[in-house]
Amino acid sequence: MTVVFAFLCLLLLPVIAEDSTRGGTRRRNDFVVNVDAFGAVGDGVADDTQAFLGAWQQACSSPKSVFLVPEGQRYRVNATKFVGPCTDTIVIQIDGTVVAPDDPQSWDPRDQRAWLAFHNLSMAAFQGNGVIDGSGSKWWAASCKKNKTNPCRAAPTAFTIESSSSIRVKGLTIQNGQQINFAVSRSDSVRVTGLKVTSPEDSPNTDGIHISESTKVLLQNCKIGTGDDCISIVSASSSIRMKNIYCGPGHGISIGSIGKNNSTGRVEKGGSGFVRSVRYQRVTMENVSNPIIIDQFYCDSPTACQNQTSAVEISRIMFQDITGTSRTKEAIKFACSDTVPCTDIYLKDINLQGEDAKVETFCNSVSGSQLGFVQPSAECLSASNSSTTTIREGEEVWATENHLSTIISDEEPPGFTNS
Ligand SMILES: *[C@@H]1O[C@H](CO)[C@@H](O)[C@H](O)[C@H]1NC(C)=O
Ligand SMILES: *[C@@H]1O[C@H](CO)[C@@H](O)[C@H](O)[C@H]1NC(C)=O
Numbered sequence: 001m002t003v004v005f006a007f008l009c010l011l012l013l014p015v016i017a018e019d020s021t022r023g024g025t026r027r028r029n030d031f032v033v034n035v036d037a038f039g040a041v042g043d044g045v046a047d048d049t050q051a052f053l054g055a056w057q058q059a060c061s062s063p064k065s066v067f068l069v070p071e072g073q074r075y076r077v078n079a080t081k082f083v084g085p086c087t088d089t090i091v092i093q094i095d096g097t098v099v100a101p102d103d104p105q106s107w108d109p110r111d112q113r114a115w116l117a118f119h120n121l122s123m124a125a126f127q128g129n130g131v132i133d134g135s136g137s138k139w140w141a142a143s144c145k146k147n148k149t150n151p152c153r154a155a156p157t158a159f160t161i162e163s164s165s166s167i168r169v170k171g172l173t174i175q176n177g178q179q180i181n182f183a184v185s186r187s188d189s190v191r192v193t194g195l196k197v198t199s200p201e202d203s204p205n206t207d208g209i210h211i212s213e214s215t216k217v218l219l220q221n222c223k224i225g226t227g228d229d230c231i232s233i234v235s236a237s238s239s240i241r242m243k244n245i246y247c248g249p250g251h252g253i254s255i256g257s258i259g260k261n262n263s264t265g266r267v268e269k270g271g272s273g274f275v276r277s278v279r280y281q282r283v284t285m286e287n288v289s290n291p292i293i294i295d296q297f298y299c300d301s302p303t304a305c306q307n308q309t310s311a312v313e314i315s316r317i318m319f320q321d322i323t324g325t326s327r328t329k330e331a332i333k334f335a336c337s338d339t340v341p342c343t344d345i346y347l348k349d350i351n352l353q354g355e356d357a358k359v360e361t362f363c364n365s366v367s368g369s370q371l372g373f374v375q376p377s378a379e380c381l382s383a384s385n386s387s388t389t390t391i392r393e394g395e396e397v398w399a400t401e402n403h404l405s406t407i408i409s410d411e412e413p414p415g416f417t418n419s
């Protein structure tokens with residue numbers, strides 16, 4: 001009898017201690033679900049995958065919850081899908097470090113596309129001072145770009161937000177991605193502020209932020225230094241706005257690259273689709289390859305790519321207030337296909353200098369115009385055709401401002417609490 005009673009007490013104690021809620025505590029109006037309460041060890045060695053999944057299930061099915069990764073700890077988590085929809089708004093508070101297992105051999109060979117992937121969420125906020133670390137070094141060494149004898153295989157994207165809407169990401173650090181560091185895919189209304197992304201300059205295909213099939217995305221006050229594109233935007237994306245971005249080292253801000261199929265596993269070769277209404281504003285580049293690049297021919301596969309028969313249709317792109325240094329001669333490169341020209345491409349107040357040599361602008365099959373001071377000059381933009389609309393100084397180019405106002409405003413989206 002005593003034994004049974006003691007056993008019951010043991011079962012009940014943690015529940016009472018945690019404010020009559022299973023595996024969580026209530027803080028103000030939020031229901032906080034700490035991964036530690038689900039058995040996470042946080043020593044960087046133990047496998048904390050199950051604890052994260054358990055905590056996710058609890059948090060996602062509770063109203064006004066906070067999924068908490070506490071600070072000062074290092075949690076090792078396998079490739080995991082965190083799937084919504086959740087009952088209510090959810091805050092993913094990452095204050096500690098989440099690390100991936102570093103050995104590619106230990107990954108499930110059937111699913112090597114993503115490490116931490118959040119699917120089908122609505123009204124979710126990712127925030128905190130924590131670090132998401134893909135531990136990518138062994139993946140980089142196994143890349144065919146590092147060693148031609150290696151087979152070309154896609155490596156995981158470290159952090160993915162997919163098929164989601166009304167998402168806020170604030171303040172996190174994402175580093176050492178196995179391949180792409182942060183992907184926003186098939187999502188709308190995504191606001192990313194104060195994000196830091198770092199991967200070594202010689203790590204292959206480690207794009208900073210990769211946006212595909214998404215609309216209404218705002219990136220603001222981000223610092224990105226990787227081995228590949230700072231920010232890349234591909235098929236079926238529109239109303240993207242970037243403001244106060246620092247890029248370097250790495251490549252520039254790229255639009256429409258195709259033929260990355262085997263390396264980043266994201267874009268179909270010869271993939272069709274569109275990218276439109278994108279505005280870059282106040283971007284600083286330091287020692288970056290092709291700081292501004294639109295490339296419909298881009299192909300980094302080890303075997304030669306065929307010329308594309310169809311390409312991503314690219315229009316209404318504004319580059320404004322872009323300054324810094326280019327590592328390559330072509331500081332600005334618009335390589336558009338003859339079958340699908342790029343239209344309405346605008347440059348305004350650009351100052352890109354070479355590290356030591358003169359830099360230039362390359363144009364193929366592109367139309368648009370330049371305003372204000374543009375260095376290197378891009379006469380080739382307006383020269384290629386005069387049929388498209390020209391804009392005057394000070395004129396707003398397109399109406400994405402309105403569409404974006406909801407995510408651009410400094411007010412927090414409804415339902416979110418600051419912490
Ligand atoms: C995504 O969530 C919506 C509800 O928000 C649901 O109807 C749909 O089935 C979910 N899709 C997937 C693939 O889980
Ligand atoms: C995490 O990966 C390791 C190595 O493959 C495996 O032994 C372990 O079972 C995985 N954990 C979970 C919860 O699947």
Ligand SMILES: *[C@@H]1O[C@H](CO)[C@@H](O)[C@H](O)[C@H]1NC(C)=O
Pocket residue numbers: 147148149150
């Ligand atoms: C490339 O990989 C092969 C086979 O794994 C290995 O023998 C060779 O030493 C590697 N080369 C370099 C430069 O690392």
Ligand SMILES: *[C@@H]1O[C@H](CO)[C@@H](O)[C@H](O)[C@H]1NC(C)=O
Pocket residue numbers: 152262301302303
């Ligand atoms: C891409 O990978 C596939 C297998 O995934 C392979 O058959 C194909 O030859 C590769 N293409 C290139 C251009 O490397």
Ligand SMILES: *[C@@H]1O[C@H](CO)[C@@H](O)[C@H](O)[C@H]1NC(C)=O
Pocket residue numbers: 154261262265266268269
């Ligand atoms: C590359 O694209 C082709 C079709 O476009 C697809 O069948 C193949 O699975 C892709 N390969 C990789 C590695 O993503």
Ligand SMILES: *[C@@H]1O[C@H](CO)[C@@H](O)[C@H](O)[C@H]1NC(C)=O
Pocket residue numbers: 201287327355
């Ligand atoms: C720019 O990058 C190149 C290649 O990594 C490097 O050799 C050079 O020193 C860098 N220049 C500056 C000014 O950082």
Ligand SMILES: *[C@@H]1O[C@H](CO)[C@@H](O)[C@H](O)[C@H]1NC(C)=O
Pocket residue numbers: 305306307338
């Ligand atoms: C592909 O098209 C480009 C631009 O028109 C041309 O310079 C290049 O030679 C072509 N490549 C092949 C393999 O046809």
Ligand SMILES: *[C@@H]1O[C@H](CO)[C@@H](O)[C@H](O)[C@H]1NC(C)=O
Pocket residue numbers: 341342365366367384385
């Ligand atoms: C430029 O105009 C010519 C003739 O009007 C047209 O055939 C061509 O496709 C246009 N090129 C671009 C880049 O718009």
